[in-house]
Amino acid sequence: MRRPRPRTPDAGAGRRLRAAVRWLLAAAACCTSGTGCGSTPSLPAIRPSAEQDPRLAAVEFGLVSLGEAPWDGFTMPVVAGDASAIAVQADSAPDWPTRLGTGDAPAQRCGSVAVHPIGAGGLGKPTTAGPDLLLGRCWLDGPHGGVLVEQPLAGGARRLGLLAASDGGVQWLLDDGSANTGAWIAPHGERILLTWCRRSPGTTAWSIDQAAFDRRGDAWTPCADGAGPALAAAAGVEWTGPCVVDGLLTALQLRDGVLRLIAFDASEARSEPALVRSTLLSMRGTREAAWQCVNGLGPTCSVGGELAFLHPRFNRLARWSPRTADAPTLLPEGTTGILRCGEHCLWSTGDRVWACRGSEPDPSRRVLVAEGTWILMHAGNDLAILAKPAGRALRVYRLNFVKAPSSAT
Numbered sequence: 001m002r003r004p005r006p007r008t009p010d011a012g013a014g015r016r017l018r019a020a021v022r023w024l025l026a027a028a029a030c031c032t033s034g035t036g037c038g039s040t041p042s043l044p045a046i047r048p049s050a051e052q053d054p055r056l057a058a059v060e061f062g063l064v065s066l067g068e069a070p071w072d073g074f075t076m077p078v079v080a081g082d083a084s085a086i087a088v089q090a091d092s093a094p095d096w097p098t099r100l101g102t103g104d105a106p107a108q109r110c111g112s113v114a115v116h117p118i119g120a121g122g123l124g125k126p127t128t129a130g131p132d133l134l135l136g137r138c139w140l141d142g143p144h145g146g147v148l149v150e151q152p153l154a155g156g157a158r159r160l161g162l163l164a165a166s167d168g169g170v171q172w173l174l175d176d177g178s179a180n181t182g183a184w185i186a187p188h189g190e191r192i193l194l195t196w197c198r199r200s201p202g203t204t205a206w207s208i209d210q211a212a213f214d215r216r217g218d219a220w221t222p223c224a225d226g227a228g229p230a231l232a233a234a235a236g237v238e239w240t241g242p243c244v245v246d247g248l249l250t251a252l253q254l255r256d257g258v259l260r261l262i263a264f265d266a267s268e269a270r271s272e273p274a275l276v277r278s279t280l281l282s283m284r285g286t287r288e289a290a291w292q293c294v295n296g297l298g299p300t301c302s303v304g305g306e307l308a309f310l311h312p313r314f315n316r317l318a319r320w321s322p323r324t325a326d327a328p329t330l331l332p333e334g335t336t337g338i339l340r341c342g343e344h345c346l347w348s349t350g351d352r353v354w355a356c357r358g359s360e361p362d363p364s365r366r367v368l369v370a371e372g373t374w375i376l377m378h379a380g381n382d383l384a385i386l387a388k389p390a391g392r393a394l395r396v397y398r399l400n401f402v403k404a405p406s407s408a409t
Helices: 013-027 054-058 096-100 287-295
Strands: 043-046 060-070 085-092 111-119 127-129 134-140 146-152 158-163 170-174 179-188 191-199 207-216 219-222 237-245 248-255 258-265 274-282 306-311 316-320 337-341 344-348 352-357 367-371 375-380 383-389 393-402
Touching (some): 060 111, 096 287, 146 170, 170 207, 179 237, 207 237, 237 287, 237 306, 248 287
Antiparallel strands (some): 043 060, 134 146, 179 191, 191 207, 306 316, 352 367, 375 383
């Protein structure tokens, strides 16, 4: 299936955007969520037959249905760090310019976001906010946290905020008249550090900015210090997918159709970012393709200190260490998602989910977890949250690994 190409928005833009989703689900198992209907039976703990391969007997797991939720069929869901809740784009109607933040006239009622608590009995009653919100790609844990959301505004501006899981209220972190999008947020000592892409009003060039926030009372307040330097906007240069991996700021750069993955030392101690590493991904890049590289994985941007992304030339998962001179490493053919769950590795292909002991996919020792198209969303210690697309809904599951006996091989 061909990737969508940027076109002038028209009545068919929504259909083309959803066609891109089908490509993502086929060539890049994405991420999504659900709420409370246990129509799909849970599976008991499964231990592969030791007669088939004694080494596989160490992989034992249980797959439990958590429920089902409405879904827009496109946006990657986000799971809280402690797996206590999941945020999902319940509905959306943006075209590509609205999705990417490049347009000046966002779609009316661009979407609503629902946050579902995850309890012992499955997905609980959601808290819903909208109808003018787009789900971001990060969750800030803690009592004053929440999931990042974006709100497109008239004239091309876009503000960024944290949607609280408790009451659906939004605290706006950035509301300065610029188009602010693609944010990444993380704890930074007693503060939080926000990294995002910014397009000033009336321009087409993008910068990458960083800002630190302190907690004062009930609000996050910007700090005058504590954040690293920005990557200044330059004519003809676009940025997307900023993420901090292994202490380095990584982002996708698009310039004259050339798509590169670049790492910078943009730490607080520097007055300006310093280039550390760059790798070529495509000579025929588009902003849509760059968006899919990172958003096809939802919030999972790193695995073991390496950046994880969907390689635009090979249509499969790749990993890149920004601190080495090596080119990106392609995972086994067909790999679309990967999670490390304690002493186990869980990975997906276009029509299967596999597991093995160890930190890397091992086709020679893999155990079949489930068939079909699945989305790997979140890893904890010996557990994972997965979702199975079902039309305009997502069926959400929790997978629990059973610790292998110490004598297992």
